[in-house]
Amino acid sequence: MTMEPKSWGRYPRVSGQKAHPITWTSEPLPVPPEGGSLLPHGLGRSYGDSCLNEGGSLLTTERLDHFLGFDPATGVLRCESGVTLDGILRLVTNQGWFLPATPGTKFVTVGGAIANDVHGKNHVRVGTFGRHLRRFELVRSDGSRRVCSPEENRDWFEATIGGLGLTGLITWAEIQLRRVSNPFMHQETLAFSNLEGFLKLTHESNRDFEYTVAWVDSLARGRHLGRGLFHRANHAPPQFTARQPSPPRMAGLAVPFDFPGLALNRVSVAAFNALHYRMRNQGLMHYEPYFFPLDSVHHWNRIYGSQGFVQFQCVVPPNDAGVAALKEILDRSAHSGMPSFLTVLKTYGDVPSPGWMSFPKAGYSLALDFANRGERTYQLVDELDGLTRQVGGRVYPAKDSRMSPESFAAYYPERERFAQYVDPAFSSSFWRRVRGAG
Numbered sequence: 001m002t003m004e005p006k007s008w009g010r011y012p013r014v015s016g017q018k019a020h021p022i023t024w025t026s027e028p029l030p031v032p033p034e035g036g037s038l039l040p041h042g043l044g045r046s047y048g049d050s051c052l053n054e055g056g057s058l059l060t061t062e063r064l065d066h067f068l069g070f071d072p073a074t075g076v077l078r079c080e081s082g083v084t085l086d087g088i089l090r091l092v093t094n095q096g097w098f099l100p101a102t103p104g105t106k107f108v109t110v111g112g113a114i115a116n117d118v119h120g121k122n123h124v125r126v127g128t129f130g131r132h133l134r135r136f137e138l139v140r141s142d143g144s145r146r147v148c149s150p151e152e153n154r155d156w157f158e159a160t161i162g163g164l165g166l167t168g169l170i171t172w173a174e175i176q177l178r179r180v181s182n183p184f185m186h187q188e189t190l191a192f193s194n195l196e197g198f199l200k201l202t203h204e205s206n207r208d209f210e211y212t213v214a215w216v217d218s219l220a221r222g223r224h225l226g227r228g229l230f231h232r233a234n235h236a237p238p239q240f241t242a243r244q245p246s247p248p249r250m251a252g253l254a255v256p257f258d259f260p261g262l263a264l265n266r267v268s269v270a271a272f273n274a275l276h277y278r279m280r281n282q283g284l285m286h287y288e289p290y291f292f293p294l295d296s297v298h299h300w301n302r303i304y305g306s307q308g309f310v311q312f313q314c315v316v317p318p319n320d321a322g323v324a325a326l327k328e329i330l331d332r333s334a335h336s337g338m339p340s341f342l343t344v345l346k347t348y349g350d351v352p353s354p355g356w357m358s359f360p361k362a363g364y365s366l367a368l369d370f371a372n373r374g375e376r377t378y379q380l381v382d383e384l385d386g387l388t389r390q391v392g393g394r395v396y397p398a399k400d401s402r403m404s405p406e407s408f409a410a411y412y413p414e415r416e417r418f419a420q421y422v423d424p425a426f427s428s429s430f431w432r433r434v435r436g437a438g
Contacts, residue, residue, distance in 0.1 A: 009047035010308025011372050014054035023063045025171035037427035040165040042109030047311045048401030049429035075177035081111030081170045097177040100132040106292045111170045116398040117162035117358040121211040127351030130161035136173035141425035159421035162355030166422045184236035185290045195226030202347045205232045218340040254298035258306045304371045312381050313367035316393035325391045340368035356414040359396045408434035
């Protein structure tokens with residue numbers, strides 16, 4: 001059957017994708033049609049085209065949703081690759097366990113979390129999702145199967161983590177969870193007046209708080225450039241164990257239709273930023289609104305209109321040149337006339353990932369969401385890409401829709417080594433773009 005040709009950002013638009021559901025971990029992969037290719041596909045929450053395969057087949061994994069084993073004494077979980085992070089958390093949080101690293105949405109499959117080597121607000125301490133994998137099975141188009149781990153088929157293990165689904169289909173995975181006392185977080189929110197204020201808070205907070213992230217006012221300029229709210233949190237201590245989890249805030253809300261194309265403009269974004277800047281969340285809260293605030297509003301991507309949005313997420317080194325690049329990126333965004341509706345800033349640590357193609361590295365990560373206004377938006381994002389390249393940073397493939405082959409080569413020095421492990425029958429719109437193959 002033909003799949004809706006969209007990623008979460010709804011740009012770019014592609015055509016001719018065919019869905020091939022995978023139902024059993026034991027079934028062989030289909031043979032792609034002449035000139036076609038295969039690509040694993042979870043929930044499609046990548047923002048650009050790394051989850052798209054124009055003219056090819058998508059191996060959908062929604063039916064691979066079974067738990068295969070969980071040891072509540074050790075926190076080792078084994079499940080099929082279509083199981084979601086939401087499903088894992090619902091199973092384990094009341095048994096004293098939690099995901100060691102989780103992105104900003106719970107609607108991600110385990111296979112997708114591995115393929116993009118997702119990370120969370122605690123990267124400084126624990127690194128990426130891939131660091132907490134014990135093993136997984138990889139099926140190739142030639143019918144071969146490999147159990148991959150740090151001890152067995154290590155090269156395939158390292159190529160597949162962050163490998164964007166290109167090395168084969170992950171059928172199941174085994175994950176080491178982390179201990180918690182209950183499903184609550186202790187959070188506090190602090191305002192900072194500019195980028196220097198963020199830098200001061202993040203260095204202070206990393207000592208005492210596991211989770212840190214900042215919202216940034218994308219329209220602030222001058223001495224207030226980079227102002228925002230700094231959120232820091234830890235898992236709640238054991239004395240809260242007896243309390244029952246509160247339901248997620250705004251549960252059940254949804255955006256019922258695409259907003260008009262000009263709904264997000266300088267005036268509306270300025271009003272939202274002014275309101276948001278005055279908000280303060282303190283004290284005890286359930287893990288869902290802390291980790292996944294946008295998940296409580298279904299189809300929130302519709303606020304950007306039918307043309308979707310373009311996200312730019314980069315990481316720059318933690319030095320003077322990197323900080324100068326952050327300032328320039330924020331300044332160009334503020335003056336562009338195309339304000340970022342959601343701007344997030346956080347710190348990455350020097351905890352290395354086992355994945356050769358993993359995105360995070362030590363430094364500061366900035367993510368900006370731009371409503372798609374066509375060439376004006378693309379030009380701005382390309383300029384921000386250039387600023388990132390100049391200081392030795394990199395851009396996140398899971399969020400990208402504009403990266404050039406030249407930028408990809410600069411950002412990912414392991415690309416040629418990785419290419420040797422790409423399944424010859426697998427491809428994606430992203431991979432062809434950054435390899436200069438159309």
